[in-house]
Amino acid sequence: RFWSSGTPRARGPWGVHVRVEMSAVVVKSAAAAVAAGAAAAAAALFVFRRHKKKTQKSTGSRSAAAAAADEPRGASVLEVYATRPLDDDPDVSPPCLKLLAFLKLAGVPYAYVPYKTHLMRGAPKRKVPFVRGGPHLEKPLGDSQFIVEAFQARGIGSDLDAWLTDEQRAIATAFRVMLEESVYWSLLAVRWIDETQFERHTVPLLFGNITPPVLRRFVARGVRAKCVKVLDDQGYGRHAPDELVHLMRTQLGALETYLGGSSPPSPPAASAASSSSSSASSSDKPFFFGDRPCTLDCVVYAFTTSLVQGPWVDHPVAAAARSFDKLMAHQARLKALLAFDVPPP
Numbered sequence: 001r002f003w004s005s006g007t008p009r010a011r012g013p014w015g016v017h018v019r020v021e022m023s024a025v026v027v028k029s030a031a032a033a034v035a036a037g038a039a040a041a042a043a044a045l046f047v048f049r050r051h052k053k054k055t056q057k058s059t060g061s062r063s064a065a066a067a068a069a070d071e072p073r074g075a076s077v078l079e080v081y082a083t084r085p086l087d088d089d090p091d092v093s094p095p096c097l098k099l100l101a102f103l104k105l106a107g108v109p110y111a112y113v114p115y116k117t118h119l120m121r122g123a124p125k126r127k128v129p130f131v132r133g134g135p136h137l138e139k140p141l142g143d144s145q146f147i148v149e150a151f152q153a154r155g156i157g158s159d160l161d162a163w164l165t166d167e168q169r170a171i172a173t174a175f176r177v178m179l180e181e182s183v184y185w186s187l188l189a190v191r192w193i194d195e196t197q198f199e200r201h202t203v204p205l206l207f208g209n210i211t212p213p214v215l216r217r218f219v220a221r222g223v224r225a226k227c228v229k230v231l232d233d234q235g236y237g238r239h240a241p242d243e244l245v246h247l248m249r250t251q252l253g254a255l256e257t258y259l260g261g262s263s264p265p266s267p268p269a270a271s272a273a274s275s276s277s278s279s280a281s282s283s284d285k286p287f288f289f290g291d292r293p294c295t296l297d298c299v300v301y302a303f304t305t306s307l308v309q310g311p312w313v314d315h316p317v318a319a320a321a322r323s324f325d326k327l328m329a330h331q332a333r334l335k336a337l338l339a340f341d342v343p344p345p
Contacts, residue, residue, distance in 0.1 A: 078103075078110040078134035081118045084206070086310045090340045092205065094184060095144040096129040098302035102148055102295060104338050106157030110134075112343050116209060145180070148295060160294045168289050172296040175255060175288075179303045183251055185236035186244045187306055190315050192227040193237055201311035241316060248307075248320045255300060256324040259288060286333055293334065300327070301334040 080103070082096035090112065091097045103110050115128065123130045125142035132140040136156050141147050152159050161169065191202050203220045210216040231237030239247070287293045288300070307321040308328070322328060 076133075076135060078108060078131055078137070079113050080110045080129055080131050081113045081115075081123065082129050083115045085114075085342050085344070086205075086306075088340075088342055089305055089309060089335075090342050092306070092310065093128060094187065094302045094306045095180070097305060098299050099129045099131075099144040099147060100340070101298035101301055101334070101338055102144075102151075102160065103157070104340065105160055105293060105298065106151065108151065108157035114343070145176075160298075163292075164289060164294060171258070172288070172294065175258075175296055176299050178251055178254070179299055183248065183303055183307075185231065185234055186248055186317055187303070188227065189231055189236055189239070189244055190312055190317050192224055193231060194241070194315065197312055197315055198224060205311055245316050245320050248317050249323075252304075252321055252324050252327060256326050259285075259330060260326040287330070293337070297330070297334060301331055301338075304328070304331040305335070 080096075080100065082091045082100070083093045084091065086092040089097060090100050100110075100112075110131075111133075120126065120128070122132065122140055123142060124140045127142065129144055129147070130140050130142040131137065131147055134156075136154055141150055151157060152161065161172070164172065190197055192198060198220075202224075203216070207216050207220045207223075210219055228237060236244070285291065287297050289296070304321060304327055307318050308331070312318055313322075
């Protein structure tokens with residue numbers, strides 16, 4: 001600003017010298033800032049690796065087994081690699097909770113492996129849940145839905161959907177996709193985009209075991225940046241909170257209507273198949289398609305539990321979910337039926 005002020009002296013020969021000197025100062029300052037940032041990043045990386053090694057030592061043989069997750073195994077018990085428990089529920093992630101509920105109802109024994117033990121090593125799709133081991137699996141499997149379908153195709157455990165009609169299977173697929181591809185993103189927006197929810201609940205729950213606090217914040221902020229970008233690219237990250245509540249009410253309302261039997265009347269020329277569908281949505285059924293649960297019940301249970309339990313219950317989206325009485329009764333019924341033996345966090 002000084003040498004462009006228009007004064008005659010600012011245009012003198014020494015003005016060039018001033019510009020050069022000031023440019024050198026700016027360059028030196030920038031170089032110092034870059035060096036300081038690099039040093040801080042290196043220190044954080046050193047502390048993180050040190051913490052990771054300590055975690056691996058403390059987990060003993062389980063961590064050593066997880067380190068070889070890419071190798072084929074013939075373990076007698078299926079291992080489910082997930083995140084971490086949430087209160088009195090076995091996992092904080094809806095897809096993980098869905099898979100655990102399915103395995104419990106199907107009668108498939110498993111061993112629970114938390115994230116702090118496996119650190120995503122060996123995950124075939126670089127996400128949880130994934131499974132490995134057991135007498136029926138030659139290699140790890142990822143994605144909760146692909147795992148469920150693989151188990152049903154191979155006859156591992158009881159097939160929870162064997163008794164469903166084609167129409168009921170179509171309805172179950174539509175509801176499942178609605179939950180996993182729409183409600184899921186609203187849930188993620190609550191946990192990761194909302195600044196208050198993130199600082200007050202997400203950081204202590206998911207990153208509380210990372211020390212020192214400066215490293216905890218560094219790691220949590222890095223993960224949050226990735227989640228926010230994914231949500232923004234997907235589209236749900238661009239919705240306002242009241243828009244998320246509206247979407248949640250609309251989508252969970254469809255489940256409530258079907259579960260409670262308040263669907264609109266059938267047209268006069270309805271066929272016998274439509275009458276059977278109407279009877280399947282009567283108000284006295286304890287589960288979605290009658291008196292016994294299917295895979296859809298596991299999916300609904302996982303999402304309603306993730307919405308109304310845990311530290312995020314003070315968000316308007318959670319309040320909207322709690323307003324559906326039949327869904328809340330369904331969630332409580334499944335929880336009592338499952339009776340999980342929750343591992344320590």
